[in-house]
Structure formats: C-alpha cells, structure tokens
Amino acid sequence: MPLPPITVHRRAAPLAVVLVLLLSGCTTADDPSPGASSNSSDSSESETASKTVVLNPHPESPTVLGAGGESSSVAASRAFFASSPVAVVLAAPGSTGSPDWPPPAIGPATTAAAGLGVPLLVVDSTGNEAEVATELERLGTTSVVLFGTPTAGWEPIVGGLEQVPGPDDAEGFREDLQLTIEPSITETSALIDSIAAMQPGESLLLPVLPSPAPPPAEPADPAVAADPAAPASASESVASANSSGSGTHAAAAEASTSEPGTSSGTDPAGLPAFRRAEVAADAVVLATPDPASAAAVTTARAAGALVRVVAEPDPRADTETIAFLREHRDSALFGVGNAFGDQGTFAEHSAVALDAPELPGGGQTVFPGRRMIALYGHPSGGSLGVLGEQGIDASIQRAKDTAALYAPHSPEPVIPAFEIITTVASAEAGADGNYSTESRIEDLESWVDAAGKAGVYVVLDLQSGGSSFPDQAKLYEDLLKRPHVGLALDAEWRLAPGQRPLDQIGTVDAAEINETSQWLADLTRTNTLPQKLLILHQFNLGMISNRDAIDVSHSELAISLHADGHGTPGEKLDTWNVLRKGLQPQIWMGWKNFYDEDSPTFTPEQTFTNVEPTPWFVSYQ
Template identity: 30%
Template sequence: MQGTSVTHRVLLAASLAALAACASETTKQGTAAPQVGATGGDSAAVASTATASTATASGGDVAASATPVDSAAATTSPTTTSPTTTTGADSAIKVVPFGIPGRKKVDLSSAASAVRLGLSKEPTWPKGPTPLPGALLPGHRIVAYYGNPHSKKMGVIGEYPEQQMLSMLDRTVAEWRAADPSVQTIPAIHLVAVVAQGAPGPDGGWRRRESPEMIERTYNWAKSRKGLLFVDIQGGHSTLQAELPLLLKYLERPDVHLGIDPEFYMHHAKEGVRPSVKVGQMLASDVNYVIQTLDKLVADKKLPPKILIVHRFRRDMVPDAESIRPTPRVQVVMDMDGWGPPWLKYDSYRDYIVTHPVQFTGFKLFYHNDTKAGDALLTPKEVLQLRPRPLYIQYQ
C-alpha cells in the first residue's frame, strides 16, 4: 500500500470533513466488543444494538447443506484491544466521518476510530511484493456478488433469478464506479464451490463439492459482465490440501481467482464438530500452502497474478495473520466478513483487518443481516472513508 505523509493525511481527513452530511465529532474510548460467532445468513439475530458493548451474532456465510444446520451455539472470541487514538504528529488528525442521514452517534464514533487508526498506519502498512504486469491490485477494485445458486440463504447469487441478480450487480458496480472513479471497478461472481455441510457425508468431510456444470454456469455469468469468477472453499473437516487441487483446472484460467473461508474450516477442531456450531480456524501455514500452490500454478502456466480472498471477522479465525506471506504472483486480500450494525462493522475492520495488516483489504456487506435492526446498508462512500480503502467489496 502507498505510504502517506502526515500532511497528506491531515488534508485527507479534512476532505472527509468537508463531505460530512450528518457527522458529529466524537471520541470512542475502549475496545470493540467481543463478537459472538453463529451461522450467518438469516439464522442468527443481532441481540441488541442499543450500546457499543452489546455483542452481535456475526457470521459470514450459511452452509447450504442437505441436512439442515441448527442455529449455532455461541462461541465468544477473546476481546481484541486496538488503539483508538494516536500520539505525536498523528494526534493532530481529526477525523469527521460522513454518513447518510439517521446514522447513530455510535456509528460515526466507530467510523472515526477506524479511520484514525487506518490513517496512522498507512505510512507503515506493508507494501508487499511489487505488483507484476497483469496484477489487478491496487489499480482496480473488485465488486463481487456472493453465494451458491442452490441456496437462497447463502447469498445474492442464489436468492434471485439469474438475470435479476446480474442486473442488480450491474447497478451496484455502477454505484462504486461513481463513488471512486480513481480506480477501475471490475464485477465478479463469488461462488462457494466447496460448501460446508450439516452432516459428515460418506467420507466424513462435512462438505459438498459443487458440480462442474454449476461452476461453468457461474463462470459464464462472470464472463457476460466481462468480470471475474472467484471459487471459494468452505472446507468443513476436509483439508485445503484435498480440496484446492480439484479446483486448479478452473484456476488455470486468467479470470478465475480463489477464496478460502476460515469460519467453516474445521480441520483444527475436534473430530465431528459440525461446521457453524463452532467458528473454524486457519493458521498462516494453511494460507501459505494455498499461496505457494497458486504461485506455482501462475509460474507453470504463465498466468497473470492470482488474487486470494481470506475471510475474517474474529482474530482467532486467523490468529497469526501477520505470518501470511504474499508473493509477487499471489495477491492476498483480508476480507472483513462480519455482519451487524455499522458501528460493529467499522470496529471489526479496525480490530481484525487494520490492526493485523497483511497486504490488501476487503469489506463485506449483507443485504439482509446488516439491516435487520433497521440500519441502512453502508453506502460506497461510507466504506471508502476507511483506510486503507478496501479494494475487494463483497455483497451477500
């Protein structure tokens, strides 16, 4: 990521202030509330949004299983402490985030805290390897629709008929292009190609592999928009070593990229733990295996660099994220995958993405779960105030 001088950051913060429509200068003390992990989609409700100390059921994606998955038992992650103020020259940065009319004071306060930390970290944010020719990041932003066509609960690409969904994607991409014309916006379809299940199945893997026909169908959706396809792995009790090789024939295509989901990766859990009952975990060694596999594929097939999306909404989902090692051939995006009210999404971005820098950042928006308590969905301009600015945006 590009470094930024203190003067530039002050000017940047001032420009945010000029855009303020309903902002209030606030300072939020303390740390983000611990999040309670549960199944995503529509299966878990926000307990309360009255105060910033109330935890929310924050999960990424619902596993589309042949055997229904019950509502998950609560598992609480340790509270992550992160700074909300800066010292020295950075203490002069006054961030006044803007929001749409009706945003709560706590939402604006959390936004200010996240932006302030991001601005303070930008000069030292790891630049990572120099992008190779053909690399999409950081010169592009990807706006993806997520899910699996077999499930209306997993995300937007299964919830709506094909043409309606693609028209929605067109409008969403246009909104992002208008909000930030400084980078080229690319549409994408993000298919969960290995789907965590509520039953072990014949081989005890607790996952279902999507059919080649469905993968080709969603690839054609992406091609129809001159976009990208992401194939995503919810491993269940299988392993990345078992699942990734089966997807390499698709990843040989220059416009197909990969996502991996620690929430539903139960390889490090006790045998027989059902996905979504306990939030799963990947270690940096797991992610680095994927990076090295993709790196070899790119080198062997002379492909442009691949993008790897790693979903995260709790620290313990990738407890040693700083040990992830991107390569020139594999660009890594840590995607803030939690749902809830705006304040919690800002806090999660600050605590689990900005506080643990890897390379590039992403942000996920849930059409239903983010709005359950009556909050309006975050707009592109509200997300773009974050630093670093997310370059991967996903809608479920």
C-alpha cells in the first residue's frame, strides 16, 4: 500500500529506547491528496515521479551484501532501490562489528527507514563518508532524516540536501514522519529478529539500544547514596537511552541553520510529500543474529523483501532454511555479511540448497547439524569389523540401535552410519602389485543404496597400499556421486615403494591428501551435491606428514580427523590429546571404539562425556 503524503515540521524531543512502529494511514490537512507536493497541488507528472520510491525490478542474485569493500548498508540500498527521494542516514561512532556497535540510535533509525519505506545508510568510523554521499546522489535523494553526528559533521555528506533531524520520541515520529510508535525494551540479541518480523500496517517492535548508563550523580546526602549495583527500572533504562542519544535532533537542527543549501531551523518545511514503492521487492534475505547487519536488513524490509534469520551463515545448513528457499525459488536471494562467503561461494551453496537432496537427518552440511555413529568393516564377513557380522538389513538395524544409545547424551541429532572398507590392504601384491584389493562397485552398491534408503550415511574407506589415494578414490566416482556417501583415507596402509603391509605403519603427505580433497570437492560442486565427509585416519603423528598444510578451505567438504588408537581409557585419551595438538580448528574430531582391543570399551555415555571435545563421528570395529 502506498504511503500517504508526508509533511514534516522540525521539533526537538528526547530519545526512546525501543520502538513499536505503527504505520499511519492518514494524510495531513495541508496535503489532502496522496502524492501531492507539500508546496503545490498541481505538480507535473515528472515531479510526482521524482517523489516516488522506485525499487530495482530484478535485483542481481544470489548476492552477498557487504562482501568485498562495499559496506552492507550501501550494498543493500544499491541492491533494492533504483531511486528514493528520501533516505535515512545514521552516524555511528564505531564500525559494524566493532565492540561499540550498534549505537543507541540504531532503533530510531531502523524505525524511521522501515516506516517510510526508504534506505538506511550508515556513516561509520571506516571513512565511508564518500561512499554514502555517492549513494545518496545515485538515489536522487533530496531529503535526509539524520540520526547522530559524524566526526566531521554532516556537510561533506549531505550538505546540499534538505536535512531533517531524526525524531527521538513518539510525538516526534508522529508529527515529523507521520509514524505512530510506542516505547518497548528489546535485547540486543533480538534486534535482527525484530526487524525481520516487521509487517507494514501492524504493530512492530524495533529496538533502540541504549549506550552504557552514565555514572550515578553525586547524592546531596552521602549517607543516602544509591547502590550503584541496583538494577534500573524500565523507565530509568529509557531515560538513560534518551540522555545518550548524542543530541541527534539538536545537532541536525544546528546544521540546518549553519550549513549552506539547507533551510532555516524555524522553517516548517521538512520531508517532501512522496510515495513509497507500491509493489514489494520479490526477494528473500538470509541474515545471522549479528547486529552488524541491522541497516542492511532494515533496507531489505523497507523494500518489502522477506528476511529469514539463520543460526549458521550457509543456505545449506538446515532443513527449514532449505524449505524456505525452495518456497521462494523464483525470488532474488541475498545473504547479509561476509560470514556467508564471497559471491561465488554463496551462489554455489544456494544452488545446493535449491536442488540437492538432503543428508540423512536433514540439511546439507555434515556438521554441526548431526553426530554420526558408524559400524566399520567389509560386507564379506566379520574378520574385518562388525559391519560384516550380519547381512545388509541386520547391519542397518544394528547401526540404528547403536546410534540410539548415543541420542540421550547429544544435543544434536545422532545419525547411523556405515564405514565400508572399500579397498582392503592385502598381504599379497596382487596383479597390479599395490598390496590393496579393490572391491567391485557392484558388490558394494546394494549396501550403499540400502543404507541411503534407510537414512544411514556411508563412508568409503581406502586402504590404498602402494596406490595413491586420488587414484583409488576415482575408481569409486559413481558411488561418491550419491549424496549420502563420503570418503575416508586410512594412512596406516599407505605404502611407499618396496614396503609391505604390517611391516611398518604407513604414512601420507598432506600434498596427497590435498590432491584427493580437491578432486572430491570438484566432484561435489560439479554434481550439485550436499557437503561430503572426508575422514583422515590417524593414531600417531608420523602417519600424516606436514599435517598443518592440509587444505581445509573446501566448503564442499567436512574434514574429520579420526583417532584410531586402541587400548586402555588412559592410553586412548593420551592419543586423542596428542592428535588434537596443533590441529586446524576447521577439522572435526572423530573417535573409534574397539570391541575386542579396548580394555574396557567406552560406553556411549563415556564416549560423549569423558572425551573432550565430544567426537562428531564415532565408529565401532
């Protein structure tokens, strides 16, 4: 619905703390016709058009707002608005993401921008004044609503534009902007949720966050000094924010009387009459709860875009977000903030969210959305592990039963899994001379496909002998194209020329691991698959050389270091702690329980409570 024409009169008032926004539907007595100029009722069509907010009909997407050098507030304005006769500009003392962000005036600024349906631009301490000025010029803005005061004043940014002091109480919003608001208190952590939930025409909660309370005044009688630790009431908190509003109204009024190109402080003229965009932007925005995204999210909502607040900055991360994106498949898609990655990464992740199957347990990223409990072995029989002690159906049930034992001890869903030894280290060199027996794909396919149908994740384990891990992995490309199939590299059995299994512990260099991970990441990306698990088996430091050079940058993969040591609880925990030392934080830790070699075998509760940090992948042999 178009916004009625607006006539603004300057006034001064104190700052509120959190605002509930009610969009007014009335017109002023001076401007009875919607869209009429505040100075003339017979404006030309071109003048009327210049006083209408115009949105970009087809925003470019998928796009990260704020990726690269452009601030997210300017990026959002450029993405959604083709022109806007009015803009809201906030001067912040710090920069988005700094400890002093968000400033107390963020609430009134978001309220004004959302209520008027115009962009919110932030001038911060990063020296982006010219960037904001350029954006105002691109928008064709003639009037600005100002909150706060930049270090160098408003002149370099908005000197030639009509300046309207940002209102700081309910009366100011009603008289100056024709918006009805009520004070309310909201936690900083709920700022983005409040903005995302705004519904034009209804009561809307928007926070104005107070700056730190000033020190208590010296009491007249020291004997009755107030306790500084006593909690402030809600009304006192509001007053504190009012006093810390950095003189928004007064500073802007002063600028209006002293800077060239602005009207007198006593001149009743303010914002021109204008219409907000009549059709909402066909776009959806993903944002984390980080208050640094407040301005960009506000601009998106001012344009009518839908906003979803997500815990993880990845479109693939959870089932609800995937469903949301698929429901709005034809809408432009944006992520707010660098946490979503660069433009290419965000586009690839978005494509997966829209078109790839989900993993067992939901979502399309392996961790942290689930933990896995796996049976390890080969389908040929029990001599290589518990997986082969029973047939397919019984193994699936056993994996589910084992995972269920862990569920009471995990806040994350616990998913059953198979780790199938796909190439088996052999005492005989074999026809190819590599001391590794490669299973035929047709012998594994029934296990892999039955597991997928039953919601069981599958990892193909390579004991490559004298063959390289990349060469062996490529033999199983068809299986690895399944969305629920990952890969494991078992360095114990990676042999150098002239070596034989069991004569020594094998070793692999990070370069070979990286070659394998690059191939697997490319396969995953090219086939639009959900993220894949890549396990690196290790029980002593010599098994992986140059471990700190392992490439952990592939977002298509979740890399796990799997601690394979067996023995007493103390020995296993010592191995665990040694392997963790110096490990890249992007690598997820895994653990193995042995039924026969451990003495005793950890219980599920002990595995998830005595081992720190809690393993993400646990296998049984």
